[in-house]
Amino acid sequence: MNSVEYMGAGITFDLSDATTIGYNHTIKEVESTAVETTANEVVASHQIGGTTFSVGYGEIEDGNKYTTVGAEKKFGENFSMYGAYQMTDVPTGTDTNDMAAGIKFTF
Numbered sequence: 001m002n003s004v005e006y007m008g009a010g011i012t013f014d015l016s017d018a019t020t021i022g023y024n025h026t027i028k029e030v031e032s033t034a035v036e037t038t039a040n041e042v043v044a045s046h047q048i049g050g051t052t053f054s055v056g057y058g059e060i061e062d063g064n065k066y067t068t069v070g071a072e073k074k075f076g077e078n079f080s081m082y083g084a085y086q087m088t089d090v091p092t093g094t095d096t097n098d099m100a101a102g103i104k105f106t107f
Contacts, residue, residue: 018047037061050074065089078106 010024021044029036041058051073058066070084083101090096 020045037063039063063091072104080104 008024008026010022012020012022014020022042024041026039027036038061039058041056043054043056045052045054051071053071054069056066056068066086066088068084068086070082072080072082074080081103084099086098088096088098
């Protein structure tokens with residue numbers, strides 16, 4: 001069994017009551033292989049009414065690059081719907097485009 005250790009640091013700035021931008025740096029090390037992977041991610045979010053729109057970019061050092069856009073619409077405090085699109089740029093192989101949609105219940 002591989003032991004995986006994560007270290008992360010992040011920061012979020014409120015640009016206004018409705019707009020935030022955040023940065024996260026993560027280091028993952030797999031003990032059995034002594035391979036360390038680092039990643040950086042930037043996400044901006046803006047809320048209009050009950051809908052939050054987000055755009056993000058993430059990059060794994062010497063690896064994949066991710067661009068995402070999405071929206072989440074809240075209907076009350078316990079229910080929301082979301083949709084997202086992600087483009088993945090891989091260093092070797094075929095780039096991918098993925099979409100997701102769903103509902104969330106909080107209880």
